[in-house]
Amino acid sequence: MAPGLLAMATAPKSTLLATAGRQLGHVQLLHLPPCPESRSRNPPLSTKPVPQKPPSATLSTLKSTTPIIAHSTALTTLSLTTSGRLVATTSSNGTLIRIWNTSTGAKVKELRRGTDKAEIYGVSFRPDEREVCVWSDKGTIHVFSLGLSGTS
Secondary structure: OOOOOEEEEOOOOOEEEEEEOOOOOEEEEEEEOOOOOOOOOOOOOOOOOOOOOOOOOOOOOOEEOOOEEOOOOOEEEEEEOOOOOEEEEEEOOOOEEEEEEOOOOOEEEEEEOOOOOOOEEEEEEOOOOOEEEEEEOOOOEEEEEOOOOOOO
16 A cells, blocks of 8 residues: 555535555545535624534445555556546556546546656646646656546
């Protein structure tokens, strides 16, 4: 398990946490209770804010999915779209970026950064989920079109 490797998406009415799974190369998705919507960003000056207790997650409110078997080697990055609809994974080989549907666990795209081993520093999705950017120790930045239907 890659310690400290996680990604979080907090779309309205949903919160998704992606972590390295218990087995090498696996991803565990955890659907958390939605964050409460803020009533007002700027409360009136004449009233004191009432401290609110954050929602506590109980076992009955957490929904864990079947792990995604993403790679055969250790995960190095996890990245979620803002909506939480897609998760990108990379491994210690540093050659492939795999994109997964977080609802079904199905692989929706596999992208090749190169053929030689690299340390991938990060992966980031465009807010509209049409492209993904990958950067590595090779001093290169790769921007891939996802070409997925149903992206916003």
